[in-house]
Amino acid sequence: MKKILLVEDEKNIVLGVSICLRSAGLEVSVAEDGADALKKLETDKPDLVLLDLVMPKLNGLEALQAMKANEATRDIPVIVLSARAQEEDIQRATELGAADYMAKPFRPEELLTVIRRVLKESI
Amino acid sequence: MAQHKRRLPVVSAETVLQSLPEGTIVTDATAAIRFINKRAAEIFDLNPVESIGQLFAAAVGNYSLNKAIHKIIAAGGKCLPEAETKTLNITVGGNERYFKAVVSPLIEEETLVGTVLLFTDVTHYERADRIKNQFVATVSHEFRNPLTSIVLAIELLLAGRQPDLCGENLALAQAISDDAERLTRLVSNLLNFSRMEAGEIKMELERVMVAEMVETAMIPLALQLKAKNIKLRILIPDDLPAVYVDATKATWILTNLVGNAIRYTPEDGEITISACLKEKKIFVSVCDSGPGIHPRYHEKIFEKYTQVKGNGSSGGAGLGLAIAKEIVEAHGGKIWVKSDLGKGACFRFTLPIKEKEELLLEEDSVS
Numbered sequence: 001m002k003k004i005l006l007v008e009d010e011k012n013i014v015l016g017v018s019i020c021l022r023s024a025g026l027e028v029s030v031a032e033d034g035a036d037a038l039k040k041l042e043t044d045k046p047d048l049v050l051l052d053l054v055m056p057k058l059n060g061l062e063a064l065q066a067m068k069a070n071e072a073t074r075d076i077p078v079i080v081l082s083a084r085a086q087e088e089d090i091q092r093a094t095e096l097g098a099a100d101y102m103a104k105p106f107r108p109e110e111l112l113t114v115i116r117r118v119l120k121e122s123i
Numbered sequence: 124m125a126q127h128k129r130r131l132p133v134v135s136a137e138t139v140l141q142s143l144p145e146g147t148i149v150t151d152a153t154a155a156i157r158f159i160n161k162r163a164a165e166i167f168d169l170n171p172v173e174s175i176g177q178l179f180a181a182a183v184g185n186y187s188l189n190k191a192i193h194k195i196i197a198a199g200g201k202c203l204p205e206a207e208t209k210t211l212n213i214t215v216g217g218n219e220r221y222f223k224a225v226v227s228p229l230i231e232e233e234t235l236v237g238t239v240l241l242f243t244d245v246t247h248y249e250r251a252d253r254i255k256n257q258f259v260a261t262v263s264h265e266f267r268n269p270l271t272s273i274v275l276a277i278e279l280l281l282a283g284r285q286p287d288l289c290g291e292n293l294a295l296a297q298a299i300s301d302d303a304e305r306l307t308r309l310v311s312n313l314l315n316f317s318r319m320e321a322g323e324i325k326m327e328l329e330r331v332m333v334a335e336m337v338e339t340a341m342i343p344l345a346l347q348l349k350a351k352n353i354k355l356r357i358l359i360p361d362d363l364p365a366v367y368v369d370a371t372k373a374t375w376i377l378t379n380l381v382g383n384a385i386r387y388t389p390e391d392g393e394i395t396i397s398a399c400l401k402e403k404k405i406f407v408s409v410c411d412s413g414p415g416i417h418p419r420y421h422e423k424i425f426e427k428y429t430q431v432k433g434n435g436s437s438g439g440a441g442l443g444l445a446i447a448k449e450i451v452e453a454h455g456g457k458i459w460v461k462s463d464l465g466k467g468a469c470f471r472f473t474l475p476i477k478e479k480e481e482l483l484l485e486e487d488s489v490s
Contacts, residue, residue: 010268016275023279083267105271105307108278 002119003027005046007037007063008081009055013104017050020108026115034058038066041073048119050111051098053082053089061092068097077122079114081106146222146242152235154179154192166215166222166242185211191226192238199235210245221249256317263314270310273303308382312442315375316427319449326372326453330365330477333398333405340377344385351390355381358397366405367477368454376447376458380409380470383443387413387468404456405476410469416462425458447472 004021008014009032018028029044031037035057037049049067053060060080067073077099082089090101099118102111137158140147146163150156156174164171167183174182180189187209211222222242229237277299280288288296337357341348348355366373377396384394392412399406416424423429427445444458451458451472462468 010272012272013268013275016272016279019279020275023283083264083271104267105274105303108275108282 001025001027002047003029003044004048004050004115005029005031005037005040005044006050007031007034007055007060008050008052009033010052013052016108017111020111021115024112024115034060034063034066037063038073041067041076046076048115048122049076049078050115051078051080053080053093061089061096064093064096064098075122077118079118144244146240148179148183148240148242149229149237150179150192150240151237152196154189154196154238156182157237163240163242166213166220168215188224188226188240192240195226195228195238196235210249211242220244220246252320256320259313259317263310263317266306266310270303270307273299274307277303308443312446315446316442316449319446326369328367329370330367331370331373332365333363333407333474334359336366336370336374336377337396340374340381343378344381347382347385348394351385351388351392353385353388353391354393356393356395358395360399363398363400363405364476366474368474369450372450373454373474376450376472377407377409379443379447383470384409384411384413384468387411389413400476403476403478404473406471406473408469408471410467412467415464415466416460416468417464418462421460421462424460 004026006014006017006021006028008017008030014030018030021028029040029046031040033055037051038058040046041049051060051064055063058066060082064078064080067076067078074097078097079100079102080090080093080098081102081104083104093101099121100114102114140158140160143160144162146166147158147160148156148163149158155176155178159169159171159174161171163169164174169182179192183189188211191209209224209226211224213220213222221244223245225241225243227239227241228235229239277296280296281300334357337359341355381394381396388394388411394412395408395410397408397410420429425444425448427442429441429445448458451474454475456473456475458470458472460468460470
């Protein structure tokens with residue numbers, strides 16, 4: 001079973017995304033901010049990260065940068081989820097090594113399609 | 124008691140012009156400055172005496188104003204539907220200010236003798252507009268998180284086909300889903316428009332095939348097409364040249380036009396997307412079999428915040444077509460609609476192609 005780390009501080013989004021992923025046979029762990037995400041990357045060893053950009057403590061782009069700078073975590077694919085669907089953010093996240101980008105709001109099946117594609121590409 | 128009218132002292136026109144709070148410049152028919160009032164001299168940081176006799180382009184150096192002056196002169200002051208209006212951003216005395224500039228023909232005995240330029244300070248309007256745009260952008264950002272959990276929750280409930288979700292409960296759940304989608308569309312359009320108004324959207328031009336754009340544009344609409352069982356016909360010739368556009372934005376126009384077409388087309392209806400090459404441009408059409416649009420609204424629907432009432436509209440902000448128009452015009456193209464009530468609507472727009480000469484030059488520089 002593939003493990004997904006969801007990094008998101010909005011509780012209701014965590015609820016929806018978790019149910020969506022579990023119903024598709026994926027295992028989910030949750031981090032509430034960027035700093036928590038970096039810790040859980042080490043302990044949970046996920047196959048893929050869903051990363052929100054606007055978060056307390058360490059924000060999404062900073063967490064992504066730190067993750068890509070670490071040899072142990074740099075190959076884990078990251079899909080950025082963000083309300084800030086601006087072109088500069090997409091560009092910045094891509095430059096930092098994000099595999100894909102989802103603008104909020106998204107439907108469950110859209111999220112699953114992107115996750116499946118990214119997981120397939122990363123094998 | 125009889126009132127005696129106070130007689131005004133005789134004042135010269137020049138005194139009046141010098142006292143105006145608006146900047147005024149008069150040129151002759153060779154575009155040389157003949158008069159400049161105090162305010163205009165202050166705006167452009169000019170010496171009012173020295174600038175007399177200088178060409179406008181040399182003294183002021185503003186390209187678009189100079190172009191407007193020459194356009195009026197070339198037309199002999201005739202066949203101009205309206206005076207040329209521009210908005211200028213100028214730093215006056217260290218402060219950034221905005222001016223509305225109107226260039227009009229100066230006519231004497233039915234002959235064009237020059238042009239008159241009038242500069243009105245509109246900084247306070249510009250500032251208010253900028254604050255409004257920022258506010259709209261912030262609000263639409265903030266709406267996205269709650270919208271995400273609503274969309275996820277309701278779609279999961281509907282997809283799970285909960286056993287107790289039937290009859291009226293199912294209808295209620297469907298209502299939440301439909302309106303969450305509508306809110307999503309509203310929020311995206313508001314954000315796009317506020318950014319476009321603020322001039323934040325950059326154009327990144329590339330060569331792209333119309334067929335590819337259509338394919339990408341249809342991805343987010345596949346579910347809606349299926350739900351209404353609408354037949355989609357795509358008529359694009361294989362040998363159609365590539366367009367030279369900002370692919371993301373041009374694709375957005377297609378998604379928006381087809382999205383509208385789906386909303387207004389009845390179940391089992393038909394939508395046709397076609398493209399052809401004409402006059403060195405690509406013409407793209409999106410035609411539907413919906414209720415059509417009364418000719419009186421054909422121009423108005425492209426204005427922002429416009430809604431045509433009583434045509435089964437699904438209640439948007441009236442921004443989709445205004446954004447489409449901005450994007451098309453940013454590419455130097457045109458967008459319009461052909462429609463009669465009861466006969467469906469055909470939206471058409473033009474996109475540029477790269478001239479052969481430009482392509483050859485590019486290849487040369489590569490080799």
